[in-house]
Amino acid sequence: MDNIKRHIKITRLIYKQRISSLSLRELDKVNKWLSEDINNKELYDRIFNSDIDVVACKYESIDERSQWNSFNKKVKKHTVLKHFKQYLSIAASIIILFCISVLVYQNRHQATEYTMYSEVQKKSIQLTLSDGSILDLEKLGNKTIVNDDNHSITNVGKKIVYQGKLSKKDDLASSKMNKLVIPKGFYYNVVLSDGTKVWLNSQTKFSYPVSFTGKTREVTLDGEGYFEVFKDKNRPFIVKTSSLNVKVLGTVFNVNTYKDNGQVSTALLSGSVEISSNKEKRLLKPGEVAKYSSKEIKIEKTDILPYIAWKEGMFCFRNESLKNILKCLERSYDVEFVYTKDFEDEYFTGDISRNKPIEAVLSVIDMLTVVNFEKRGNKVFIN
């Protein structure tokens, strides 16, 4: 990518040279490029002497405005069509029902009539401090937990923020580890003392130091986390899981250790990341997903949206088996699915908001598949 960027910059300089003039520094850059390859001179001449008529002819025939309009229309269709691409053969009435149910549940401000959803209150999000004391973050509410010379820990909204203040006694802070335990049905966010933001999904345990000192920034994850790592070239950020280490410099990525498919996966949005198991090391590029399953690391270039949608409050399934979808729902809503009889697995593509009560999600899946759901307490029976 850097090679492309460099050549684009050189092109812009050539253009500047064409209509104006270059500074000595700029001229230097162009000359350096020219000297690198004989072909560059020929390319330079060709570009510099571009025939404006030929250019205009090609460009004039393109109507960007109308292309944008059709793009816009496509975007709207795209989001809806994706969902029932697989179900074109289903009777029209069911598709209409589906649309209606989607429209009904669109209203985010609809008051929850589903009181059953909130019955499980026993579990909560636990923060274990370095002195061993355990705090219940749900009960705590907005509060500053610690505020001393070295750092402060504040709980606000659905996240906990760490701020390291300047201190000469650095080594003391680094040994202090905190641990967040997020049970099924919950999710939480953390802002680490270096500014790194972490979104944590249900059924996740996350350990991290109160302040980062030392040559690396290390955290431990068991579950799922979406990381926006604060750039610090001098201190690589390392996410440790039980089988894999993910090393990053300043980047955005998602790590999933649930092993639903028997795999630990890491999806990269931007920046670069090095994945290491005890046998190998692989480099990951944006738009790629690395999957590790006790034998080897496999990397594929794929749509990474399904891997990170949870962080935006969505379930995003792409040709996902129903059984895996149900595992995902079990985690997010803390329910248990009971199979009364085995059924042939079906594959589902769709996006569903996570902020809806489980009954809403289940009724959509119910309509689109052969299975039926019956919820009793926190168990759901499947027919």
Added chain:
Amino acid sequence: MRRKKSEHIKFSDGVSVSFESVFISNFSKLVVFASKYLENPSVCEDVVQETFMYLWDSEMLFSTELSLVAFMYKTVRNKSINIIKHKKIKDKYSEENLERLESNKYFIDNIMSEEFSDLLYKAINNLTDQCREVVIMHLKGLKNNEIAENLEIALSTVKSHKSVAYRQLRMQLKDEYELF
């Protein structure tokens, strides 16, 4: 099942632009770029539309506008090569030709051509009619007196249009890019 979509692209250097403006300013050059790989113009348009759709969906974070542009060229090129390879069964392309099309040299050559053409086209389009005509002729290598003759205007008019035009072009340049 509606997705909340940001209609802006944010860069990690703090700049934020609307998706629409990125689309409008890059669409044409990407289509012309694609036409260096694919013959059919509407297929070229499709490839670029798909690229923007992918961009829309992926919500990738870019460090700068330059990274975004580089990414788009790369994506268009990859999609185009995939189409060519798919069609290879019809044997339109010989092995050597395919090798040339897939080469990095071809890729870079075409990026540079299109970036330059796009800059030139946009800049000239923004000029007023008379200034534009004068500049176009000047770029073609015509001398001032030849331009005057062609446009049937006085030599002094040619000179003043030229100076106004080039001043405008240079001004545009300052606004547009941080070159290095």
